[in-house]
Amino acid sequence: MKHTKVRDLLNSTTTLQEVNAKGWVRTFRNNQFIALNDGSTINNIQCVVDFENTPEETLKRITTGAAVSVIGTLVESKGAGQKYEIQVTKLEILGDSDPEKFPMQPKKHTLEFLRTNAHLRVRTNAFGAIMRVRSVLSFAVHKYFQEKGFVYVNTPIITGADAEGAGEMFQVTSLPLDNLPKTEEGNIDFKQDFFGKHTNLTVSGQLEGETFAMALGQIYTFGPTFRAENSNTSRHLAEFWMIEPEVAFNNLDDNMDLAEDFIQYVIKYALDNCGDDLKFLEGRLLEEEKSKPQAERSEMSLLEKLNFVLENNFKRVSYTEAIDILRDSTPNKKKKFQYIINEWGADLQSEHERYLVEKHFKCPVILFDYPANIKAFYMRLNDNTEPGRETVRAMDILFPGIGEIVGGSEREERYDVLVEKMKALEIDEEELYWYLDTRRFGSATHAGFGLGFERLVLFVTGMTNIRDVIPFPRTPGSAEF
């Protein structure tokens, strides 16, 4: 007979004569009550075993982690906490799980221990919930853009272009490393490499995305990007997924509107579609914070925080205003910041961003119009700025507890201005001829942004380490599995 998912059984509107459930034993109490989970929901279904008529041999094999198939009657539960349970008439052990060996016993494990078991941690409540939320958020991303008529573009992962300078790149090669071919001059002969040139893993699909936006109008990417940076922090991964929409004819204001609307949409979608998982994660966070001093605990619960983001506009603040606020702030005056803000032009550090978001505004903040010389070459120079105080139409969105979640800009659409900027920064025009073609032929105002997907998942799940919201994290020294 066909088995039914636990989620569907728990959502049944009626008792049922004969059902089959398959899943993994989470716990087995009193030689009688199996809490069975199949990953379709965070909730287990209680399966009541007729222990008097079940061989001792079989009962012993009902251990945490074992795969079982049960056939029985779906009846109203007398126990608390569930509407239905299965009165088991037939039980089959599909796969054993030796309690002496299975690492995921039903007790508290540290997140560090679980990280070393990334292939098994997904069998815990917390990681099951995180991965379901991550999946639903991914779908919300696609749904949002597709419904608005955006075209999904798979920009290349292996790239011969390394001019953007968004970060350190990983090299990709099929040359034999222990016997690299050399040119007559003694350099490595990349002509003999697979692509006939030196190649890297992409740090961003933006430049390629722009070429598509200038044809299809509205596009977005959603794919893996890479940074070979030795950042061993709770906010950085060497391999992470990024979403990069790009829209022809959009200016910076349109870009801010899009980013805000997008973020609110996907959070709402998660709230509407992952209620049980988010409620569980809210409880997990509360539990975790109990061990912290009061001052470090969150002011809002997870669901309150998510609803707060939905119900409140993001605060839009120019860089210049932000500098004024920071300069006059108590931590700046009392020299509590590691980097004291003295003058306009200073790059903002994460301590400053956190102050603005968490202490001053207490809501998501969009900072815009940054000094030109601390931002990327492709950003639109503002008109009519004072000499020495040139700004670009950049924006960063800062989230409480997360920091920068979005970076974007209106792009410099003027060929001459762009080329001049590239020259000043010694960016090779010939290598980026294809990017410049977007400005040579039918150029127009356009804008876009990048959102680090894991940071979004971090925010929505209330987790605090980015390694816990991606299936198999890649960080310095770690590429297991």
Added chain:
Amino acid sequence: MKHTKVRDLLNSTTTLQEVNAKGWVRTFRNNQFIALNDGSTINNIQCVVDFENTPEETLKRITTGAAVSVIGTLVESKGAGQKYEIQVTKLEILGDSDPEKFPMQPKKHTLEFLRTNAHLRVRTNAFGAIMRVRSVLSFAVHKYFQEKGFVYVNTPIITGADAEGAGEMFQVTSLPLDNLPKTEEGNIDFKQDFFGKHTNLTVSGQLEGETFAMALGQIYTFGPTFRAENSNTSRHLAEFWMIEPEVAFNNLDDNMDLAEDFIQYVIKYALDNCGDDLKFLEGRLLEEEKSKPQAERSEMSLLEKLNFVLENNFKRVSYTEAIDILRDSTPNKKKKFQYIINEWGADLQSEHERYLVEKHFKCPVILFDYPANIKAFYMRLNDNTEPGRETVRAMDILFPGIGEIVGGSEREERYDVLVEKMKALEIDEEELYWYLDTRRFGSATHAGFGLGFERLVLFVTGMTNIRDVIPFPRTPGSAEF
């Protein structure tokens, strides 16, 4: 004023007093008629310029590829082929396009020429259509699995595991290639590399996906995969996107049902949502085939072919039956096959697959139960086979014109059998300890498959070279952009 997308203007149900459209000039006829496209649809909107009251200077700048903004009245068109057109009252050139320099002039270009201009080819009708269809197919993939409760899993791109042997791998490193650190023994010291070990780009997320399926029940991946194989063919890419669902408790029959239902769903979704684009591509294919001899032309038009796949069950044929058919076939007897099929156990070549699909059955075919020794180590050994004729629960789906589009199997769930197989093939058990854990703890029957996304796009768009259905193709000697 806010501009309106061309698609929305063309779909308007009424004339409109004042509209603004922005896009790129496809053609400009008689100093009067702009065919304007903004990528939202394959169709252009006709913009009628009041040439008598427009400066000569401006008219000259309305060239193919130029970006323009027009304001005017949406009126019923007197011309054939469109319901509405814009009577322009105000025209602004946003970005020029020098007709002497812009490569995408409105004339026939070869696909080879367009490939060298991958950043501009998307401005043509055909590539705009292909990229929209690709995007809609991607969404259909997510929609199908999400609606069925599958969890989307991002398996790692950079991997320390290289045991599967699905194909040649690209190496990933941040070591300085011109000064590689060495161990005392004179080997390359990968301990000093970013991940502290030798790493590669993934060839498949299946093994990691299985670990998640054995916790979440139903999962799918959809991400880039890589093969460093020197296959310069119209069916191979070095970087391509793969979809890999994996389902706990599914056997091979369930797996075939899933694959067939999935493929039919996404094709139907494309037909329902990309009608105009597919109609255009159907015309393109007809045009292209006119230059071919009658015998090489398709028997069905593109839309007929897609509908045929929807309306007909895939033919399920065991390997053993297929060998009998091939052995008795005319090309085998007349020695027209390059590889003559003499006996059971022979690996099938693409010529044999094509014969089965295109000549014998004339429909999509699912071949299953292959000889064990020509298939991967993780496939479920069939029970009760004759010694010397062991088979595994593998399946390949073969499509007309495309060949293999899906490869999948029921997985070997028995720990002992799997380990024995790995030993025989000298696959390192220790390196794959995490994969074996799925069989150590709560193992169960499960099955999955991989579908090469570009081959699906190839089939749906009627294109014949896989380089034409991905934005920026990566092939031997080519990683431009």
